[in-house]
Amino acid sequence: MAEEYLGARVRSWRLKRGLSQKTLAGLAGISQGYVSQIEAGLKEIDKRSTLIRLAGALQVSVADLTNLPGPDSPELNAAEATVPAIRAALNVSRLGEEVEPRRSLTEVRTVVAGLAPTWKAARYDQLSLLMPALLTDLHGLVTTGDEQTQRAALRLLVETMHCATSTLRHLNCGDLAMIAADLGHAASVRLDEPLWRGVADYVRLVTLPAESKAITRRLAVEAADRLDAAPDSSEALQVSGMLHLSAAFSAATAEDATDTAAHLDEARQRADRTGEGNFATMQFGPTNVAFWETSIAVATGEGGRVREIAQGVEPDRIDSDTRKAAYFIDYGRGLAQTRRSDAEAIASFIRAERTAPQRTRRSPAARETVGTMLRRARASAGGQQLRELASRIGVA
Known part of the structure; x- marks a missing residue:
């Protein structure tokens, strides 16, 4: 396309599907004039629900419309260059290949502990360089270590997949992010510790496509209920709060204002008890609840x-x-x-x-x-x- 913006993609897919603006507008439940302004790039799609309906009418995914190429920069180019190696490492884990780790559990634990500051700084170029070898070593420790080593490596794997998922999402590699999230979730189920299962549940939820809003909401509620049945702790409240925020966003996308408000209220109640937290790099607390409320307002066109x-x-x-x-x-x-x-x-x-x-x-x-x-x-x-x-x- 001559210009890369969402409206240009809407127009391109509309023409490929042989639809007029009037027909597309009718299928998406919006006006023809709005479609015209979107295609001209003069108006944004203000509501996430409208974006989903447009994608459905065009028979494409939301990602087909929104995953536009990023700007050219040495840092982001370096990050993108590591994606094939990350994909290969994820496939080794996904296929259950047995590999020997090159580093000890202690060495790997040190690397994982160092991810958080780089992740918080959004240095995807640095994070992506670490991922291939780290993912391979963690898989090796899980498949070849003794029981104690395996359990420690499984916890580290859940943490690392959280970071890997975030990195891949921001490199527009949504499918790889879902694979990473699923591998982290499988590790948490095997670990069978409610707190880390809750973290992995949350990570998997944020990788699901926008079209899966109903599934996302259901899984978020199930995960929060499961965690609420576990022993009470500040960490459990933080993870449960994040799950309710995810459910609130999904409810907002489904235009269910009552359920959105209910889940936001659940999150606020937990934030009042925990204060500002940072378990599992989730940053849950009153401030992050306000951040999510802002995101929900934008997603529902209430900017x-x-x-x-x-x-x-x-x-x-x-x-x-x-x-x-x-x-x-x-x-x-x-x-x-x-x-x-x-x-x-x-x-x-x-x-x-x-x-x-x-x-x-x-x-x-x-x-x-x-x-x-x-x-x-x-x-x-x-x-x-x-x-x-x-x-x-x-x-x-």
């Missing part, structure tokens, strides 16, 4: 609520640059939905980029919103800040 939600929120209470950047992206998207606060939205995107450059430049949502604002602004020549930001994150 005008982001200022209200942000009152009293201190993003720096979250010890993760990648999580803070995601919040600044959502905040910017919410402001852009109002079409009255583009300057403030641009400032939020720039703040996200400064906080976690790779995370922001790899965000399809950020690039789509910035691109839409840029195309809207071209009639009045746009602003220098907006043009520079668009260039850095790969928007033409």
Whole structure:
């Protein structure tokens, strides 16, 4: 395609399917004028539910519309170059091949302990370099070690697959992320420890495609109920809270406002008890609940609520640059939905980029919103800040 943005992909798939704008609009339950503005890149698809309906009408996945190529940069190019090696390591585990680990359990534990700071900084170039050998060594320890070594390696494997899944998702490798999440989940079932099973449940949920919203919600509720039956602890409350946040987002995508509010309330109650936590790099607590509420507002087309939600929120209470950047992206998207606060939205995107450059430049949502604002602004020549930001994150 000449231009890479979501609306251009909608138009391309519509023409491939032989549909008129009027027919597509009818199938997706929106107006023909809205389809026209989306294809021209002048309006975003404000609601996640609308995006899912459009993809369904076009007989494609949501990922077919949203997984746009990222900007060219040495760091991201280096990260992408490791994907074949990560795929090979995942396949070794998936196929159950027996391999000898090159490092001891102690050495591998040290590497896993060092993942969190790099992950929080969204340094996908560094994380992806570590993954092939680490995944292979963990699989080797699980398949060849004694029982004590195997159990320790299984815990480390659940942690590592959480990180690997996040890295692969942000490199637009959704299918590999699902494989990593499934392998982590299988490890947690074998480990049979409720807390780590809950972590693996959550990781698997966030890799499921947007079209699986009903399944995601059901699995999230089942996982939260299973964890609530386990012994009470701050860690269990944190994981359960994240599961309720996942259920809330799925309910919002399904346009079930009552269930969304109920799950958000469950998460808030747990956050009130735990305070700001950081078990399993989940960052669960009152601040992250507000972050998720912001994301839900944007996903339901209620971007005008982001200022209200942000009152009293201190993003720096979250010890993760990648999580803070995601919040600044959502905040910017919410402001852009109002079409009255583009300057403030641009400032939020720039703040996200400064906080976690790779995370922001790899965000399809950020690039789509910035691109839409840029195309809207071209009639009045746009602003220098907006043009520079668009260039850095790969928007033409």
